[in-house]
Amino acid sequence: MNGSDETLLDDVDETVRVRFIVNGRKVACEVAPRETLVDCLRNALELTGTHAGCEMGACGACLVQLDGRAVHACLMFAVQADGAKIDTIEGLTESGAIADLQAEFHRRNALQCGFCTPGMLVNAHELLTQIARPSREEIRDALSGNYCRCTGYEAIIDAIDAVAKARSEEGGAT
Amino acid sequence: MKARAFSYFRAATIDQALDAHARAGDDARFIAGGQSLVPALSLRLQAPRLLIDITHIDALRGVRREGSYLRIGALTRHCEMLSEPLIAEFAPLLAAAAPFVAHPAIRNRGTFGGSVALADPASEFPAMTLAIDAEIEIAGPAGHRRVKADDFFIDLFETALQPGELVTAIHVPLFRADQRFAFDELARRRGDYALVGCGILATCAGDRIDDIRISFFSVGNTPTRVKGTEATLIGASLDPVRIAAAQAALEGDLAPPDSDEVPPAMRLHLARVLLGRLLGRLGEGA
Numbered sequence: 439m440n441g442s443d444e445t446l447l448d449d450v451d452e453t454v455r456v457r458f459i460v461n462g463r464k465v466a467c468e469v470a471p472r473e474t475l476v477d478c479l480r481n482a483l484e485l486t487g488t489h490a491g492c493e494m495g496a497c498g499a500c501l502v503q504l505d506g507r508a509v510h511a512c513l514m515f516a517v518q519a520d521g522a523k524i525d526t527i528e529g530l531t532e533s534g535a536i537a538d539l540q541a542e543f544h545r546r547n548a549l550q551c552g553f554c555t556p557g558m559l560v561n562a563h564e565l566l567t568q569i570a571r572p573s574r575e576e577i578r579d580a581l582s583g584n585y586c587r588c589t590g591y592e593a594i595i596d597a598i599d600a601v602a603k604a605r606s607e608e609g610g611a612t
Numbered sequence: 613m614k615a616r617a618f619s620y621f622r623a624a625t626i627d628q629a630l631d632a633h634a635r636a637g638d639d640a641r642f643i644a645g646g647q648s649l650v651p652a653l654s655l656r657l658q659a660p661r662l663l664i665d666i667t668h669i670d671a672l673r674g675v676r677r678e679g680s681y682l683r684i685g686a687l688t689r690h691c692e693m694l695s696e697p698l699i700a701e702f703a704p705l706l707a708a709a710a711p712f713v714a715h716p717a718i719r720n721r722g723t724f725g726g727s728v729a730l731a732d733p734a735s736e737f738p739a740m741t742l743a744i745d746a747e748i749e750i751a752g753p754a755g756h757r758r759v760k761a762d763d764f765f766i767d768l769f770e771t772a773l774q775p776g777e778l779v780t781a782i783h784v785p786l787f788r789a790d791q792r793f794a795f796d797e798l799a800r801r802r803g804d805y806a807l808v809g810c811g812i813l814a815t816c817a818g819d820r821i822d823d824i825r826i827s828f829f830s831v832g833n834t835p836t837r838v839k840g841t842e843a844t845l846i847g848a849s850l851d852p853v854r855i856a857a858a859q860a861a862l863e864g865d866l867a868p869p870d871s872d873e874v875p876p877a878m879r880l881h882l883a884r885v886l887l888g889r890l891l892g893r894l895g896e897g898a
Contacts (some may be wrong), residue, residue: 470622472664474650488845493613494651495718507691507720513650514721517620518643518665561717582803585713 450528458589459530469516476511479526481539486557487527490598491585498584499553501560508564527556536563540599543575546589548597550588560597571606616652617654622665626751626780629666633776634753636662644687645668647714647722648730666860672725672780673701678796681747681783686725690714693724693737702709703784705744705811707794709736715803729779731764731834733804736797738765739835741810743811746784752777768833790813794890797829798882806830807874808882812890819849819895831868831883841887850895856893859884 453468460483467482474493479485479502491499493512500511503525516562530536536559542548550556558581565572565580577595586594623629624834633640640662643649652658666672672687682702693699693710700707706724712734713727727737728748739749741761748759752774754871759772773779787793795824797809808830815823824845828836841861848854868879 470617472615472617472653474614493646493654498715501717508717509721510647510717513647513718514617514652515646516622516666517622518646520622522817557626564716579802580716582801583717596675600711 454520454611455536456516458519459523461532462527467516471515471517473516475502475514475516475519475524478516479511479524485526485528487531489553489556491553491557496583496585497544497554498557498561501557502586503530503560503564504611507521508560527559529546530560530563539563539566539597539603542597542601542604543594546597546600548590548593550586550590554586554588554590558586558594562594562601565598565606571602572598577602613653613656615650616656616659618653618660619662620665620744621662622667623669626669626671626778627812628809629664629778630751630753631668632664632741634661636660638775640664644672644726644740645689645722647838648732649720651658664799666778676780677702677786680786682775682786682854683749684721684724684782684784686729686779686781688724690719690727691716693768700867702786703744704787704793705793705813706737706784708793709740711871712736712797712799712809713804713825728764728782729771729773731769733832733834733836734830735835736806736811736829737825739781739809739829740795740811742785742835742837743813743825744784745813745825746782748772748779749781749783750777750888751780756780758783759891762837765834780804781858782867790817792894794796794893796886796890798886808879808886810883810886812894814845821845821848821850828866828883831866832881833869834868838862840864845891850891855888855891855895 453470456469457466469478476488477492479488488502489499489513491497495510495513501508502511504525541561561584579600621632621879638658641660642664644666659685673685675696690713693706701706704859727735731738748764750757753776764772792814795811799806810828812826814821824842826838826842844858844861862884868876870876
Protein backbone atom coordinates (compact mmCIF):
# COMPACT_ATOMS: atom_id res chain seq x y z
CA MET A 439 0.00 0.00 0.00
CA ASN A 440 2.60 2.53 -1.00
CA GLY A 441 1.36 5.98 -1.77
CA SER A 442 -2.31 5.05 -1.80
CA ASP A 443 -4.70 7.91 -2.24
CA GLU A 444 -7.18 7.74 0.61
CA THR A 445 -9.56 10.21 -1.04
CA LEU A 446 -10.21 7.59 -3.71
CA LEU A 447 -10.85 4.92 -1.12
CA ASP A 448 -12.80 6.75 1.54
CA ASP A 449 -16.17 5.58 0.23
CA VAL A 450 -15.34 1.91 0.82
CA ASP A 451 -18.12 1.53 3.37
CA GLU A 452 -20.55 3.96 1.82
CA THR A 453 -23.44 3.37 -0.48
CA VAL A 454 -23.75 4.59 -4.04
CA ARG A 455 -26.93 5.73 -5.76
CA VAL A 456 -27.70 3.64 -8.86
CA ARG A 457 -30.49 3.93 -11.40
CA PHE A 458 -31.89 1.20 -13.62
CA ILE A 459 -34.90 0.60 -15.79
CA VAL A 460 -36.27 -2.56 -14.20
CA ASN A 461 -39.16 -4.27 -15.96
CA GLY A 462 -39.91 -1.07 -17.82
CA ARG A 463 -39.94 1.19 -14.76
CA LYS A 464 -37.28 3.69 -13.71
CA VAL A 465 -35.93 2.85 -10.27
CA ALA A 466 -33.17 4.23 -8.09
CA CYS A 467 -31.66 2.72 -5.00
CA GLU A 468 -28.72 2.97 -2.67
CA VAL A 469 -26.31 0.06 -2.83
CA ALA A 470 -22.93 -0.78 -1.38
CA PRO A 471 -20.44 -1.45 -4.20
CA ARG A 472 -20.01 -5.02 -2.91
CA GLU A 473 -23.72 -5.77 -3.32
CA THR A 474 -24.44 -8.10 -6.24
CA LEU A 475 -27.23 -7.38 -8.69
CA VAL A 476 -29.20 -10.41 -7.50
CA ASP A 477 -29.11 -9.16 -3.91
CA CYS A 478 -30.15 -5.69 -5.02
CA LEU A 479 -33.08 -7.05 -7.02
CA ARG A 480 -34.25 -9.31 -4.22
CA ASN A 481 -33.59 -7.12 -1.18
CA ALA A 482 -33.90 -3.51 -2.27
CA LEU A 483 -36.42 -3.95 -5.08
CA GLU A 484 -38.26 -6.97 -3.59
CA LEU A 485 -38.18 -8.80 -6.92
CA THR A 486 -37.71 -12.25 -5.45
CA GLY A 487 -38.43 -14.15 -8.65
CA THR A 488 -34.72 -13.96 -9.41
CA HIS A 489 -33.21 -16.70 -7.28
CA ALA A 490 -29.80 -16.72 -5.63
CA GLY A 491 -28.46 -20.26 -5.88
CA CYS A 492 -24.76 -21.04 -6.10
CA GLU A 493 -23.75 -17.37 -6.39
CA MET A 494 -20.82 -18.57 -8.51
CA GLY A 495 -22.31 -18.50 -12.00
CA ALA A 496 -22.72 -22.26 -12.16
CA CYS A 497 -26.40 -22.95 -11.47
CA GLY A 498 -28.24 -20.34 -13.56
CA ALA A 499 -31.03 -19.67 -11.03
CA CYS A 500 -30.24 -15.93 -11.04
CA LEU A 501 -30.49 -15.26 -14.78
CA VAL A 502 -32.01 -11.94 -15.77
CA GLN A 503 -31.93 -10.00 -19.01
CA LEU A 504 -29.49 -7.11 -18.98
CA ASP A 505 -29.90 -4.82 -21.99
CA GLY A 506 -31.67 -7.69 -23.71
CA ARG A 507 -29.18 -10.49 -23.03
CA ALA A 508 -29.35 -13.22 -20.40
CA VAL A 509 -26.74 -12.74 -17.68
CA HIS A 510 -26.05 -14.06 -14.19
CA ALA A 511 -27.25 -11.49 -11.66
CA CYS A 512 -24.90 -13.10 -9.11
CA LEU A 513 -21.85 -12.42 -11.30
CA MET A 514 -22.09 -8.68 -11.37
CA PHE A 515 -22.30 -5.92 -8.81
CA ALA A 516 -25.33 -3.68 -8.86
CA VAL A 517 -23.09 -0.63 -9.42
CA GLN A 518 -21.90 -2.16 -12.69
CA ALA A 519 -25.49 -2.22 -13.92
CA ASP A 520 -26.05 1.49 -13.24
CA GLY A 521 -27.91 2.88 -16.24
CA ALA A 522 -28.86 -0.52 -17.63
CA LYS A 523 -32.19 -1.96 -18.65
CA ILE A 524 -32.97 -5.04 -16.60
CA ASP A 525 -35.82 -7.47 -17.17
CA THR A 526 -36.48 -10.05 -14.46
CA ILE A 527 -38.81 -13.02 -14.53
CA GLU A 528 -41.53 -10.74 -13.14
CA GLY A 529 -41.21 -8.35 -16.08
CA LEU A 530 -41.05 -11.10 -18.67
CA THR A 531 -44.17 -12.62 -17.12
CA GLU A 532 -46.09 -9.32 -17.09
CA SER A 533 -45.18 -8.63 -20.70
CA GLY A 534 -46.59 -11.98 -21.85
CA ALA A 535 -43.39 -12.67 -23.81
CA ILE A 536 -42.94 -16.07 -22.19
CA ALA A 537 -46.57 -16.99 -21.51
CA ASP A 538 -46.44 -19.94 -23.90
CA LEU A 539 -43.21 -21.23 -22.34
CA GLN A 540 -44.70 -20.95 -18.87
CA ALA A 541 -47.89 -22.76 -19.93
CA GLU A 542 -45.89 -25.54 -21.55
CA PHE A 543 -43.60 -25.92 -18.50
CA HIS A 544 -46.76 -26.23 -16.40
CA ARG A 545 -48.51 -28.62 -18.76
CA ARG A 546 -45.51 -30.97 -19.01
CA ASN A 547 -44.59 -30.79 -15.34
CA ALA A 548 -41.24 -29.27 -16.30
CA LEU A 549 -40.94 -27.78 -12.84
CA GLN A 550 -40.91 -29.67 -9.60
CA CYS A 551 -39.63 -27.55 -6.72
CA GLY A 552 -39.53 -24.56 -9.09
CA PHE A 553 -36.30 -23.11 -7.77
CA CYS A 554 -34.46 -23.31 -11.10
CA THR A 555 -37.52 -22.38 -13.17
CA PRO A 556 -37.04 -18.58 -13.48
CA GLY A 557 -33.49 -19.09 -14.76
CA MET A 558 -34.60 -21.88 -17.08
CA LEU A 559 -37.29 -19.62 -18.53
CA VAL A 560 -34.94 -16.66 -19.04
CA ASN A 561 -32.48 -18.98 -20.74
CA ALA A 562 -35.15 -20.68 -22.90
CA HIS A 563 -36.51 -17.27 -23.89
CA GLU A 564 -33.07 -16.14 -25.04
CA LEU A 565 -32.43 -19.39 -26.91
CA LEU A 566 -35.71 -19.17 -28.84
CA THR A 567 -35.03 -15.51 -29.63
CA GLN A 568 -31.74 -16.49 -31.28
CA ILE A 569 -32.62 -19.86 -32.83
CA ALA A 570 -36.24 -20.29 -33.88
CA ARG A 571 -36.10 -24.08 -34.15
CA PRO A 572 -33.24 -25.42 -32.04
CA SER A 573 -32.52 -29.15 -32.12
CA ARG A 574 -32.84 -31.05 -28.84
CA GLU A 575 -29.05 -31.13 -28.79
CA GLU A 576 -28.93 -27.33 -29.09
CA ILE A 577 -31.50 -27.00 -26.30
CA ARG A 578 -29.40 -29.24 -24.05
CA ASP A 579 -26.30 -27.25 -24.93
CA ALA A 580 -28.01 -23.94 -24.14
CA LEU A 581 -29.24 -25.29 -20.79
CA SER A 582 -25.80 -26.60 -19.78
CA GLY A 583 -25.41 -23.69 -17.36
CA ASN A 584 -28.73 -24.23 -15.57
CA TYR A 585 -28.95 -26.80 -12.80
CA CYS A 586 -32.21 -28.55 -11.92
CA ARG A 587 -31.76 -30.54 -8.75
CA CYS A 588 -35.12 -32.32 -9.18
CA THR A 589 -33.71 -33.86 -12.39
CA GLY A 590 -36.50 -32.37 -14.47
CA TYR A 591 -34.33 -31.86 -17.53
CA GLU A 592 -36.17 -34.18 -19.89
CA ALA A 593 -39.50 -32.46 -19.34
CA ILE A 594 -37.84 -29.03 -19.55
CA ILE A 595 -36.31 -29.89 -22.91
CA ASP A 596 -39.66 -31.31 -24.08
CA ALA A 597 -41.40 -28.08 -23.10
CA ILE A 598 -38.91 -25.81 -24.89
CA ASP A 599 -38.94 -28.07 -27.94
CA ALA A 600 -42.77 -28.00 -28.03
CA VAL A 601 -42.88 -24.18 -27.78
CA ALA A 602 -40.29 -23.83 -30.55
CA LYS A 603 -42.41 -26.04 -32.81
CA ALA A 604 -45.64 -24.26 -31.93
CA ARG A 605 -44.16 -20.82 -32.54
CA SER A 606 -42.71 -21.91 -35.90
CA GLU A 607 -46.02 -23.41 -37.00
CA GLU A 608 -47.76 -20.15 -36.18
CA GLY A 609 -45.16 -18.46 -38.36
CA GLY A 610 -44.50 -16.18 -35.46
CA ALA A 611 -41.01 -17.31 -34.52
CA THR A 612 -39.41 -14.40 -32.77
CA MET B 613 -20.13 -15.82 0.30
CA LYS B 614 -19.92 -12.09 -0.24
CA ALA B 615 -17.06 -9.88 -1.37
CA ARG B 616 -15.22 -7.73 1.12
CA ALA B 617 -16.18 -4.07 0.97
CA PHE B 618 -14.48 -2.09 -1.77
CA SER B 619 -14.74 1.24 -3.53
CA TYR B 620 -15.95 1.37 -7.10
CA PHE B 621 -14.74 3.66 -9.84
CA ARG B 622 -16.11 3.71 -13.37
CA ALA B 623 -13.37 4.82 -15.78
CA ALA B 624 -14.21 6.60 -19.03
CA THR B 625 -10.71 6.42 -20.53
CA ILE B 626 -7.65 4.19 -20.32
CA ASP B 627 -5.69 7.00 -18.67
CA GLN B 628 -8.37 7.40 -15.99
CA ALA B 629 -8.27 3.67 -15.29
CA LEU B 630 -4.47 3.55 -15.05
CA ASP B 631 -4.41 6.68 -12.92
CA ALA B 632 -6.98 5.26 -10.49
CA HIS B 633 -4.96 2.06 -10.18
CA ALA B 634 -1.78 4.00 -9.43
CA ARG B 635 -3.52 6.21 -6.87
CA ALA B 636 -4.86 3.14 -5.07
CA GLY B 637 -1.31 2.02 -4.43
CA ASP B 638 -1.90 -1.04 -6.61
CA ASP B 639 -4.53 -2.35 -4.17
CA ALA B 640 -7.00 -2.35 -7.05
CA ARG B 641 -8.38 -4.65 -9.71
CA PHE B 642 -9.76 -3.84 -13.15
CA ILE B 643 -13.15 -5.37 -13.85
CA ALA B 644 -14.80 -5.90 -17.24
CA GLY B 645 -17.00 -8.97 -17.69
CA GLY B 646 -16.17 -10.14 -14.19
CA GLN B 647 -17.25 -13.73 -14.85
CA SER B 648 -14.11 -15.05 -13.14
CA LEU B 649 -13.28 -12.05 -10.97
CA VAL B 650 -16.65 -11.80 -9.20
CA PRO B 651 -16.55 -15.41 -7.93
CA ALA B 652 -12.93 -14.83 -6.84
CA LEU B 653 -14.06 -11.74 -4.90
CA SER B 654 -17.04 -13.58 -3.42
CA LEU B 655 -14.76 -16.36 -2.19
CA ARG B 656 -12.36 -13.66 -0.96
CA LEU B 657 -9.55 -15.22 -2.93
CA GLN B 658 -9.07 -11.58 -3.82
CA ALA B 659 -10.02 -8.58 -1.70
CA PRO B 660 -8.90 -5.34 -3.38
CA ARG B 661 -9.89 -2.01 -1.87
CA LEU B 662 -10.81 -0.56 -5.24
CA LEU B 663 -12.58 -2.00 -8.25
CA ILE B 664 -12.01 -0.07 -11.49
CA ASP B 665 -14.75 -0.71 -14.03
CA ILE B 666 -13.29 -0.52 -17.55
CA THR B 667 -16.47 -1.62 -19.34
CA HIS B 668 -17.32 1.89 -20.53
CA ILE B 669 -13.96 2.71 -22.14
CA ASP B 670 -14.63 3.05 -25.86
CA ALA B 671 -10.96 2.58 -26.82
CA LEU B 672 -11.17 -1.05 -25.60
CA ARG B 673 -14.04 -1.88 -27.95
CA GLY B 674 -14.40 -3.01 -31.51
CA VAL B 675 -12.94 -5.48 -33.99
CA ARG B 676 -11.16 -4.09 -37.05
CA ARG B 677 -8.43 -4.78 -39.60
CA GLU B 678 -5.17 -2.97 -39.08
CA GLY B 679 -2.71 -3.84 -41.86
CA SER B 680 -1.90 -7.55 -41.69
CA TYR B 681 -3.54 -7.93 -38.29
CA LEU B 682 -7.05 -8.13 -36.91
CA ARG B 683 -7.31 -5.97 -33.79
CA ILE B 684 -9.78 -7.44 -31.33
CA GLY B 685 -10.61 -4.98 -28.56
CA ALA B 686 -10.23 -6.35 -25.05
CA LEU B 687 -13.90 -5.78 -24.25
CA THR B 688 -15.10 -7.99 -27.11
CA ARG B 689 -17.48 -10.40 -25.45
CA HIS B 690 -17.32 -14.17 -25.93
CA CYS B 691 -20.74 -14.11 -27.64
CA GLU B 692 -19.30 -11.58 -30.14
CA MET B 693 -16.38 -13.92 -30.81
CA LEU B 694 -19.08 -16.33 -31.99
CA SER B 695 -21.01 -13.88 -34.14
CA GLU B 696 -18.55 -11.28 -35.46
CA PRO B 697 -18.00 -11.82 -39.23
CA LEU B 698 -14.45 -10.39 -39.17
CA ILE B 699 -13.42 -12.98 -36.58
CA ALA B 700 -15.04 -15.80 -38.56
CA GLU B 701 -13.10 -14.69 -41.65
CA PHE B 702 -9.74 -13.64 -40.27
CA ALA B 703 -9.44 -15.53 -36.96
CA PRO B 704 -11.55 -18.66 -37.56
CA LEU B 705 -9.77 -20.67 -34.87
CA LEU B 706 -11.07 -18.22 -32.26
CA ALA B 707 -14.60 -18.48 -33.67
CA ALA B 708 -14.29 -22.29 -33.55
CA ALA B 709 -13.25 -22.20 -29.89
CA ALA B 710 -15.91 -19.70 -28.78
CA PRO B 711 -18.86 -22.14 -28.46
CA PHE B 712 -16.81 -24.17 -26.00
CA VAL B 713 -16.28 -21.25 -23.60
CA ALA B 714 -18.54 -21.83 -20.56
CA HIS B 715 -22.30 -21.35 -21.01
CA PRO B 716 -24.36 -18.86 -23.06
CA ALA B 717 -25.06 -16.45 -20.18
CA ILE B 718 -21.37 -16.38 -19.24
CA ARG B 719 -20.49 -15.72 -22.89
CA ASN B 720 -22.87 -12.75 -22.86
CA ARG B 721 -20.74 -10.99 -20.21
CA GLY B 722 -17.24 -12.46 -20.31
CA THR B 723 -14.63 -10.63 -22.39
CA PHE B 724 -11.86 -11.90 -24.65
CA GLY B 725 -9.29 -9.54 -23.14
CA GLY B 726 -10.27 -10.57 -19.63
CA SER B 727 -9.87 -14.25 -20.47
CA VAL B 728 -6.41 -13.67 -21.94
CA ALA B 729 -5.35 -11.43 -19.04
CA LEU B 730 -6.48 -14.01 -16.47
CA ALA B 731 -4.55 -16.75 -18.30
CA ASP B 732 -6.50 -19.64 -16.82
CA PRO B 733 -4.60 -22.69 -18.10
CA ALA B 734 -7.91 -24.52 -18.58
CA SER B 735 -9.46 -21.78 -20.73
CA GLU B 736 -9.82 -21.95 -24.47
CA PHE B 737 -8.87 -18.42 -25.56
CA PRO B 738 -5.46 -17.98 -23.89
CA ALA B 739 -4.27 -21.21 -25.51
CA MET B 740 -5.67 -20.15 -28.88
CA THR B 741 -3.72 -16.87 -28.81
CA LEU B 742 -0.61 -19.06 -28.75
CA ALA B 743 -1.80 -21.18 -31.68
CA ILE B 744 -2.48 -18.14 -33.86
CA ASP B 745 0.71 -16.29 -32.88
CA ALA B 746 -1.26 -13.34 -31.52
CA GLU B 747 0.22 -10.25 -29.87
CA ILE B 748 -1.19 -8.85 -26.65
CA GLU B 749 -1.52 -5.05 -26.58
CA ILE B 750 -0.94 -3.64 -23.12
CA ALA B 751 -1.35 -0.18 -21.61
CA GLY B 752 0.40 0.76 -18.40
CA PRO B 753 2.00 3.55 -16.45
CA ALA B 754 5.07 3.30 -18.70
CA GLY B 755 3.07 3.53 -21.93
CA HIS B 756 1.83 1.05 -24.49
CA ARG B 757 3.57 -2.16 -25.57
CA ARG B 758 2.87 -5.37 -27.45
CA VAL B 759 3.91 -8.79 -26.23
CA LYS B 760 3.82 -11.96 -28.30
CA ALA B 761 1.58 -14.67 -26.87
CA ASP B 762 4.67 -16.93 -26.77
CA ASP B 763 6.18 -14.54 -24.20
CA PHE B 764 2.97 -13.63 -22.35
CA PHE B 765 2.07 -16.75 -20.35
CA ILE B 766 4.66 -17.32 -17.62
CA ASP B 767 3.20 -19.57 -14.92
CA LEU B 768 -0.08 -20.42 -13.21
CA PHE B 769 -2.23 -17.26 -13.60
CA GLU B 770 1.03 -15.36 -14.09
CA THR B 771 1.58 -13.33 -17.24
CA ALA B 772 3.89 -10.64 -18.56
CA LEU B 773 1.39 -8.07 -17.21
CA GLN B 774 2.93 -5.86 -14.54
CA PRO B 775 0.88 -4.45 -11.64
CA GLY B 776 -1.35 -1.64 -12.89
CA GLU B 777 -1.15 -2.75 -16.54
CA LEU B 778 -4.20 -3.41 -18.63
CA VAL B 779 -4.78 -5.64 -21.68
CA THR B 780 -6.26 -3.30 -24.29
CA ALA B 781 -6.50 -5.52 -27.38
CA ILE B 782 -5.31 -8.71 -29.03
CA HIS B 783 -3.71 -8.50 -32.48
CA VAL B 784 -4.15 -11.57 -34.66
CA PRO B 785 -2.26 -12.17 -37.94
CA LEU B 786 -4.93 -12.42 -40.64
CA PHE B 787 -5.92 -15.98 -41.57
CA ARG B 788 -4.78 -16.81 -45.10
CA ALA B 789 -6.01 -19.07 -47.90
CA ASP B 790 -2.97 -21.36 -47.50
CA GLN B 791 -3.78 -21.97 -43.84
CA ARG B 792 -5.92 -24.60 -42.12
CA PHE B 793 -7.17 -24.77 -38.55
CA ALA B 794 -8.77 -27.28 -36.20
CA PHE B 795 -10.12 -27.09 -32.65
CA ASP B 796 -11.69 -29.52 -30.21
CA GLU B 797 -11.76 -30.41 -26.57
CA LEU B 798 -12.69 -33.38 -24.41
CA ALA B 799 -14.92 -32.55 -21.44
CA ARG B 800 -17.20 -34.64 -19.29
CA ARG B 801 -20.08 -32.31 -20.04
CA ARG B 802 -20.45 -29.49 -22.55
CA GLY B 803 -19.52 -26.18 -20.95
CA ASP B 804 -17.35 -27.74 -18.24
CA TYR B 805 -13.64 -27.14 -18.17
CA ALA B 806 -11.97 -29.47 -20.64
CA LEU B 807 -10.02 -32.52 -19.48
CA VAL B 808 -7.82 -31.60 -22.40
CA GLY B 809 -8.26 -29.22 -25.33
CA CYS B 810 -6.28 -28.27 -28.41
CA GLY B 811 -6.20 -25.82 -31.28
CA ILE B 812 -4.02 -26.02 -34.38
CA LEU B 813 -3.10 -23.50 -37.08
CA ALA B 814 -1.15 -24.88 -40.03
CA THR B 815 0.32 -23.22 -43.13
CA CYS B 816 0.30 -25.64 -46.06
CA ALA B 817 1.64 -25.98 -49.60
CA GLY B 818 -0.80 -28.45 -51.04
CA ASP B 819 -0.72 -31.32 -48.57
CA ARG B 820 2.70 -30.41 -47.20
CA ILE B 821 2.88 -28.68 -43.83
CA ASP B 822 5.19 -25.67 -44.05
CA ASP B 823 4.45 -24.36 -40.59
CA ILE B 824 2.29 -25.53 -37.75
CA ARG B 825 1.42 -24.21 -34.28
CA ILE B 826 -0.27 -26.60 -31.86
CA SER B 827 -1.52 -25.32 -28.52
CA PHE B 828 -3.05 -27.33 -25.69
CA PHE B 829 -5.00 -26.25 -22.61
CA SER B 830 -5.83 -28.06 -19.36
CA VAL B 831 -2.50 -29.88 -19.53
CA GLY B 832 -0.28 -27.82 -17.22
CA ASN B 833 0.23 -24.52 -15.44
CA THR B 834 0.00 -22.44 -18.60
CA PRO B 835 -1.44 -22.72 -22.09
CA THR B 836 1.08 -25.00 -23.77
CA ARG B 837 2.61 -25.04 -27.24
CA VAL B 838 4.12 -28.42 -28.14
CA LYS B 839 7.14 -27.39 -30.18
CA GLY B 840 8.77 -30.83 -30.37
CA THR B 841 5.57 -32.28 -31.76
CA GLU B 842 5.23 -29.39 -34.21
CA ALA B 843 8.77 -30.08 -35.48
CA THR B 844 7.88 -33.67 -36.41
CA LEU B 845 5.21 -32.39 -38.79
CA ILE B 846 7.08 -29.67 -40.70
CA GLY B 847 7.78 -30.50 -44.34
CA ALA B 848 5.57 -33.59 -44.29
CA SER B 849 2.04 -34.46 -45.34
CA LEU B 850 -0.41 -35.74 -42.77
CA ASP B 851 -0.45 -39.45 -43.45
CA PRO B 852 -1.30 -41.94 -40.67
CA VAL B 853 2.35 -42.79 -40.01
CA ARG B 854 3.28 -39.13 -39.57
CA ILE B 855 0.27 -38.50 -37.32
CA ALA B 856 1.23 -41.47 -35.14
CA ALA B 857 4.77 -40.09 -34.87
CA ALA B 858 3.39 -36.70 -33.78
CA GLN B 859 1.17 -38.38 -31.18
CA ALA B 860 4.20 -40.22 -29.81
CA ALA B 861 6.22 -37.00 -29.69
CA LEU B 862 3.68 -35.42 -27.32
CA GLU B 863 5.25 -37.27 -24.43
CA GLY B 864 8.35 -35.12 -24.77
CA ASP B 865 6.32 -31.88 -24.76
CA LEU B 866 3.70 -32.47 -22.10
CA ALA B 867 4.09 -33.21 -18.41
CA PRO B 868 0.52 -33.06 -17.09
CA PRO B 869 0.27 -32.42 -13.35
CA ASP B 870 -0.95 -35.15 -11.03
CA SER B 871 -4.52 -34.81 -9.82
CA ASP B 872 -6.94 -37.13 -8.05
CA GLU B 873 -9.42 -36.82 -10.86
CA VAL B 874 -7.23 -37.26 -13.91
CA PRO B 875 -3.87 -39.04 -13.57
CA PRO B 876 -1.07 -37.66 -15.78
CA ALA B 877 -0.96 -40.79 -17.94
CA MET B 878 -4.68 -40.50 -18.68
CA ARG B 879 -4.40 -36.82 -19.59
CA LEU B 880 -1.45 -37.56 -21.88
CA HIS B 881 -3.46 -40.35 -23.50
CA LEU B 882 -6.41 -38.01 -24.04
CA ALA B 883 -4.05 -35.40 -25.53
CA ARG B 884 -2.78 -38.00 -28.01
CA VAL B 885 -6.32 -39.01 -28.94
CA LEU B 886 -7.31 -35.39 -29.46
CA LEU B 887 -4.19 -34.57 -31.49
CA GLY B 888 -4.82 -37.59 -33.71
CA ARG B 889 -8.37 -36.49 -34.41
CA LEU B 890 -7.40 -32.89 -35.14
CA LEU B 891 -4.48 -33.76 -37.42
CA GLY B 892 -6.79 -36.20 -39.22
CA ARG B 893 -9.25 -33.37 -39.82
CA LEU B 894 -6.46 -31.03 -40.97
CA GLY B 895 -5.26 -33.70 -43.40
CA GLU B 896 -8.72 -33.82 -44.91
CA GLY B 897 -8.50 -30.07 -45.42
CA ALA B 898 -11.13 -29.34 -42.80
